Amino acid sequence: MALPKLKQDATAARLVGLALPQGSAWATAARQEALARVAAMGLPTKRDEYWRYTDPASLIAPQAPAAAVFENTEQPPFDAIDRLRVVFVDGVFDAAASDPLEMAGLEIARLADVTQLDVHWAKDLMGQLETAGQSPVERPIAALNTAFATDGIVIRATGKAAKPVNLIYLHRDENSDAQLHHLIKIEAGADLTLLENGPAAARFSKVAEVDIADGGAFHHVRTQGRDHERRAFTACFARLGAESTFKSFTLTVNGALTRNETVLTLTGDNAVAHVAGACVGDGAFHHDDTVFVTHDALSCESRQVFKKVLRNGATGVFQGKILVKEGAQKTDGYQISQSLLLDEDSQFLAKPELEIYADDVACSHGSTSGAIDETALFYLRSRGVPHKQATDLLTLAFLAEALDEIEDPALAEDLQGRLEGWLARRR
Amino acid sequence: MLEINNLHAELEEGDKQILKGVTLNIGPGEVHAIMGPNGSGKSTLSYILSGRDGYSVTDGSAKLDGVDLLEMEPEERAAAGLFLAFQYPVEIPGVGNMTFLRTAVNAQRKARGEEELSAGEFLKIIREKAKTLKIDADMLKRPVNVGFSGGEKKRNEILQMAMLEPKMCILDETDSGLDVDAMKLVSEGVNALRDANRSFLVITHYQRLLDHIQPDVVHIMANGRIIKTGGPELALEVENNGYADILAEVN
Numbered sequence: 001m002a003l004p005k006l007k008q009d010a011t012a013a014r015l016v017g018l019a020l021p022q023g024s025a026w027a028t029a030a031r032q033e034a035l036a037r038v039a040a041m042g043l044p045t046k047r048d049e050y051w052r053y054t055d056p057a058s059l060i061a062p063q064a065p066a067a068a069v070f071e072n073t074e075q076p077p078f079d080a081i082d083r084l085r086v087v088f089v090d091g092v093f094d095a096a097a098s099d100p101l102e103m104a105g106l107e108i109a110r111l112a113d114v115t116q117l118d119v120h121w122a123k124d125l126m127g128q129l130e131t132a133g134q135s136p137v138e139r140p141i142a143a144l145n146t147a148f149a150t151d152g153i154v155i156r157a158t159g160k161a162a163k164p165v166n167l168i169y170l171h172r173d174e175n176s177d178a179q180l181h182h183l184i185k186i187e188a189g190a191d192l193t194l195l196e197n198g199p200a201a202a203r204f205s206k207v208a209e210v211d212i213a214d215g216g217a218f219h220h221v222r223t224q225g226r227d228h229e230r231r232a233f234t235a236c237f238a239r240l241g242a243e244s245t246f247k248s249f250t251l252t253v254n255g256a257l258t259r260n261e262t263v264l265t266l267t268g269d270n271a272v273a274h275v276a277g278a279c280v281g282d283g284a285f286h287h288d289d290t291v292f293v294t295h296d297a298l299s300c301e302s303r304q305v306f307k308k309v310l311r312n313g314a315t316g317v318f319q320g321k322i323l324v325k326e327g328a329q330k331t332d333g334y335q336i337s338q339s340l341l342l343d344e345d346s347q348f349l350a351k352p353e354l355e356i357y358a359d360d361v362a363c364s365h366g367s368t369s370g371a372i373d374e375t376a377l378f379y380l381r382s383r384g385v386p387h388k389q390a391t392d393l394l395t396l397a398f399l400a401e402a403l404d405e406i407e408d409p410a411l412a413e414d415l416q417g418r419l420e421g422w423l424a425r426r427r
Numbered sequence: 428m429l430e431i432n433n434l435h436a437e438l439e440e441g442d443k444q445i446l447k448g449v450t451l452n453i454g455p456g457e458v459h460a461i462m463g464p465n466g467s468g469k470s471t472l473s474y475i476l477s478g479r480d481g482y483s484v485t486d487g488s489a490k491l492d493g494v495d496l497l498e499m500e501p502e503e504r505a506a507a508g509l510f511l512a513f514q515y516p517v518e519i520p521g522v523g524n525m526t527f528l529r530t531a532v533n534a535q536r537k538a539r540g541e542e543e544l545s546a547g548e549f550l551k552i553i554r555e556k557a558k559t560l561k562i563d564a565d566m567l568k569r570p571v572n573v574g575f576s577g578g579e580k581k582r583n584e585i586l587q588m589a590m591l592e593p594k595m596c597i598l599d600e601t602d603s604g605l606d607v608d609a610m611k612l613v614s615e616g617v618n619a620l621r622d623a624n625r626s627f628l629v630i631t632h633y634q635r636l637l638d639h640i641q642p643d644v645v646h647i648m649a650n651g652r653i654i655k656t657g658g659p660e661l662a663l664e665v666e667n668n669g670y671a672d673i674l675a676e677v678n
Binding site (some may be wrong): 163373374375378379380381382383384385386387389390394395396397398399400401 | 462477478479480500501504505506510511513516517518519520521522526527530531532534535537570587591
């Protein structure tokens with residue numbers, strides 16, 4: 001079927017003058033296939049079913065809208081944690097600022113280097129999970145990323161990683177337009193914690209493909225900070241083998257537009273996938289969490305917990321789906337998305353979906369939006385807690401269920417402190 | 428201590444007048460009880476004194492130690508020494524009881540220009556006070572009132588009162604939902620706080636609470652006014668004969 005004219009034009013405008021990066025034969029093939037997917041699907045417009053609540057125009061425009069660089073004097077997240085730092089400045093790897101790319105239990109390299117090699121395991125991953133994740137819902141911006149991203153991190157965990165890998169995304173140029181593509185393979189029984197933080201660029205596109213073998217574990221904690229005008233599209237495609245674990249938590253603070261897609265496929269029995277997010281938005285802030293979890297094996301557990309605090313006209317979006325395929329018996333699926341609207345100008349748009357083809361499953365979902373509980377507020381104030389402090393306390397309480405998803409207490413405390421600071425600055 | 432003079436108030440929505448001229452004076456160290464039939468305005472009086480939204484005062488005044496309460500925000504009233512033990516203590520998921528109490532204690536100290544308590548100092552004081560109210564460590568750790576039984580909630584109110592050391596305590600039907608043992612425990616907690624500089628206003632339907640917390644003065648409230656004032660014997664009269672006789676006598 002021919003694409004609508006609007007889509008054709010938008011896609012052509014974005015692709016004009018772009019050349020696929022140079023690389024070895026397999027990398028070039030993966031990129032050519034990705035480009036073919038983009039051409040076939042067309043880039044999204046606001047008329048697309050999954051872009052109705054978030055206008056993709058600025059994410060696919062030929063020119064990235066500028067974003068001022070925010071002067072930040074705060075200590076960056078995860079600073080107190082022993083980790084391997086990998087720094088990207090406006091999407092370009094900064095070797096001098098990074099730690100040496102070596103750690104026991106890991107193979108770690110740059111995508112820019114790996115894609116020059118004639119033989120590499122990444123051949124079997126690059127573009128593969130992204131392709132699989134295009135059905136039943138198309139994700140053309142992710143394919144665009146596969147085609148054109150020149151850099152990213154490539155990690156193979158073969159054992160328990162000695163410490164977390166921290167991808168630090170610095171933003172220095174107010175016109176930067178960055179694309180990163182990460183490939184992560186967790187071998188059987190291996191365990192990796194990935195941390196991400198930083199505003200990254202004026203416009204940032206990031207795709208991660210995460211393949212978790214049987215018994216592997218992938219833990220992910222990220223903060224999306226703080227530059228008010230930045231825009232981001234991120235997508236994580238993960239495949240979970242038997243008895244494997246995927247746990248991801250994202251804290252988003254500020255940003256003109258953020259779309260975080262998480263596409264998880266549980267292919268082995270007894271896999272566990274948790275994806276959670278907390279965001280706080282004030283004013284020109286649009287945050288979209290789009291999650292698709294496919295249960296395709298026995299006795300798997302999935303959990304989606306998303307909480308949003310919105311004020312001064314900020315917008316929150318949640319599109320979450322649990323698909324339970326035929327035969328995926330004993331599935332335990334849970335999904336909750338809630339927003340706290342601190343004024344009447346803010347809005348929350350939610351589309352929770354369940355699609356179930358097995359008869360012995362437990363799936364639940366809930367979505368709410370509401371204001372601060374006046375009764376609780378009065379209770380706190382009657383005990384002497386000033387109005388704004390009481391509001392903050394209740395706001396943190398609202399976010400607690402999402403923050404509880406962070407397993408590591410040091411990380412949880414770090415992010416909790418950042419939220420408290422954000423609220424305190426707005427008193 | 429607390430001087431209420433000709434207080435008139437109505438619901439903001441619907442203009443329904445609830446208080447129709449309440450006058451009440453409570454001196455330092457005194458315990459007053461207010462009894463009265465349902466809908467007489469007892470709880471409304473406690474809400475208006477503590478500053479809850481939804482009511483507007485149309486006439487009269489309420490002062491605590493000569494300072495106009497009605498002009499203050501709820502948190503300012505608390506810092507000035509007013510405390511309301513809620514009839515229905517509020518559950519606050521996600522806020523730990525201990526965090527809540529420490530925030531409240533330190534907010535009040537700060538408002539009064541006193542130094543805030545350190546975590547260690549606070550812990551020492553709360554452990555001691557919790558023990559006398561038979562509140563265990565687990566109850567202190569749990570979110571405020573979440574999953575607490577009726578008795579636990581009321582004990583938690585008294586613990587807050589003990590920690591905040593207010594000078595004017597209002598107890599709004601603290602006996603509701605309590606079994607005999609819980610009522611005894613709560614009453615003991617209240618009695619332990621009685622002293623020459625702390626006053627109490629105890630709102631209740633039933634005389635039995637007043638067996639435990641013995642009042643100096645008993646008021647009968649009906650239809651938005653205090654219609655009769657007497658000693659503890661007035662409570663017994665209500666217990667034995669109901670409100671009908673008193674209402675008839677006044678009318």
